[in-house]
Amino acid sequence: MTNVKELLEDYGIDRFLEYVGAEKIRKIGDNFRSCCPIHGGDNSSAFSYHNGYFTCFSECDRNYSPIDILMIVFSLSYPEAKKRLEKLFGQEIENEDTSEITYENLENKKFIQDFKKLKESQKQEENTEFCLNDLATYQKITHEYLINEGFSDETRQFFDLRFCDKGIMRDRVVIPIDDKNGKIIGIAGRSIYDFRLLELTGQSKYFFSKGLKKSNTLYNISRADRYSDYLIVVEGYKSIWRLHEWGYDNAVALMGASLGDKQLKLLLKFNLPILISGDNDKAGKNLQREVVGKLSRYTPVEEFPIEKITSKENDSIAEIKKGDFEEWTKKIMGKYPKKILF
Template identity: 25%
Template sequence: MPFVDRDFINDLPNRVDIVGLINKRVALKKAGKDYKACCPFHEEKTPSFTVVPTKQIYHCFGCGESGGIIDFIMKYDHLAFVEAIETVAGESGISVVYDQTAKPVDMRFKRYNKLMEELSSFYQEQLKTSAAKKKVVDYAKNRGVSGSIAKRFELGFAPPGWTNLFDAYKDSEESTQDLLKMGMIVPKKDKKDDYYDRFRDRLMFPIHNTKGSVIGFGGRVLSSKDNPKYLNSPETPLFSKSKELYGLYHCRKYSRKIDAIIVVEGYMDVIALHQQGITNVVATLGTATTSSHLQVLSRTAETIVFCFDGDKAGRDAAWKALQTSLPAITAGLVIKFLLLPEGEDPDTLINSESAKAFNKRVDEAQTLSNFLFEHIKAEVPFNTIEGKTLFLEKSAALVNLVSYPIYQQQLIEGIAQTIGQNITQVEKAIEQNIANNTQHYYANALEQAEIVNQSFQTKPKRTSPSSIKSLMSRMISCVINYPSLVNDPETSSVIEERARKLPKSDVLVELIRHAQVESDLSKEALLLPYKSKERVYNRLKELSVMEPFLSEYEAKEEFGYTLTAAEKFYERKSTKASILSAKTHDEEKAVMQDIMKSKVSATRQKKS
């Protein structure tokens, strides 16, 4: 995001009509020199919201909200600071002045944005005019999607055929490369300069960023014979599934107030809820909730309600969301969980009961603490001493993830009350858990250091295969649990290349490729190709359970550290083998000189 010139920011409020801008959103009435209205930020019957044009400020005498025009637009339109400035300037006919000393905007991004808007228009037009449109129109009608909601979300249709997009842009090499960069076309195997469309014969859902620009697409099949059921754009310079939320732009645009924001699992859940007037809803894009998602959500509302299907997959997704949420909890943020009746999802439930009934479910959703305690209680024989001990151990490990001291203390008191122990005993158990984790961490670090140091031994010493396997296993576990680790557009190719250079890394490289090709793969789908290889499949299933549990950020750090440790081990092992292979002193000296040259060259490359 570009930096706005500081002088421009300071001068902007003096150049705009605060009354006119607020009046577009809230009906103001003249009251002497000032203007009044019912406050848009809290419920009231008697107007207490006042706009003072001579001072360019607003103030509510009921709830205390006050500020200038930028503050108002940020809060009312649910925008970030720079976005609010651009909105105020744009509606006032003023060109934004950006900081000229900042890094200039990459012009390629303007091309990418223009291209994605063109593609969105193309898919919308195909929904109206394609000869094959009947099946997609019938599908939308059967799902209860009205024309107005289809227009709101800019739904479209990718017609049948392998090369509709490619044929339209193939005469321009730049456009073809841009389509490839945006993941909209895919290169054919072993055929240079020949591509096919990623999305074919699907209902298309444009994915918007917070400004409303199209940054990616999701597509749903229209036949049960086709798969995958849902397909998303891959990671691109515009789109990162671990950071974006489907429907967030529409949530902010169509919700007058956002006291709470509901997080669901799919496109159709968002659309079905909008259809019934529930607009404070978003969906993750084929990935588990991430810390980046939580940062965006917490800026939008003070209450986040995770709403998942009542089946096992839904419960697992809710539990993973809880684990990711614990480090993100801050003062004023409330996180709740709503598990729907088994066999139901928001789409089906909202169509079988009223919006009022669904909102009541949201209001009565479990708090994070209740969900945490109930989930762990269901995992252990709670009515026994052993069960309560396990409950305490499992709870302690999760409480350690909380960085907000007041909430952490409240959880400790809740644990003590649940198991009938005093707070001091629970705190001791948590301290012991921290000590055990620290000991485990340093044991792993020492083990990895020993792997590296063994290559310096004068006498040949066999390296423990299990130690090397533990490095590979840890990397595989990280990728299975967080495929987004290898989907960063800037580093994905580098990671794959580094992994490929490691001996016996076939499975790791395959998993990385699968995760990069299909950006919305679930854990189960990622392992599916190995089901015919029973031994490998069973081992991967074991590794899919991450012990100890790591957040996405911690897993990224762990993966990078472990990959580096494995590289260093094999590098030093290769160096040692070269030295030992020398038959004479002169050969040994020559080998050492080559090694030193390569190290100097590598050091220079890093510095440059």
């Protein structure tokens, strides 16, 4: 009986790559390169075959056995993937041969576990709804995700962030969303998994509670400092948390890259000059233009030049340095007179 490596090479590396959906397959000498069928992307040199294993030199940065690839791409268990490979090769694979390349031995075990877990919760997603009442059951902990993103327990408490480990909101940081009076009107759940896993499993980065109309409120509206010199308007939750860590509570988030009519009215009620900061992408730029176009008739609006601070696509205030934020903000907003309080 032949081992997996020989069977695979007899079958054809390019054929196998095609079977698992790899794009831009190219032959270079005796070797094959393609885009990575695991994380996708359009780098046609990212994925390479060598001596029975495939390596992704890009996002994944790790080795995959043929069985690993089948497990991830087709969402199979180890025995199912082994059977699939045997069918493909038209020959049985010896257990002792495959024992060396089971995912148990590889560092990508966690990746595959997370993947399977996410796949399961996706099934659940189809027939479950979650309600506002569930909020009380979520854990009040500073989850590793928040710590890794550089947020303190004080910030977690300030925004009343929770963590959910079961049900439809499983493995999500739970974000209560309130109206201007501080009444909770909805929940957002931010997945703790990275974009690769979310893309692979077709999961959304955010879930929202039933009936929540994001365009009817602004995130952080009830806590936002109305006696500041100006108001900072951002797209997402993370930027609000970051600004809080830096000592800026004069900020609200639109919870997306669009401005609703109700949101526009709520912004004007602050009666403050506005500093709008969209994310560093096309949608963010469009949002900035929209806010300037719709609000500058009523109040001064300035655009925060995120593209001058970071070159990374999608970056927001949450990803930049405090010093950079303050340097630019001083330059832009310094000209507005301080509010005089009576």
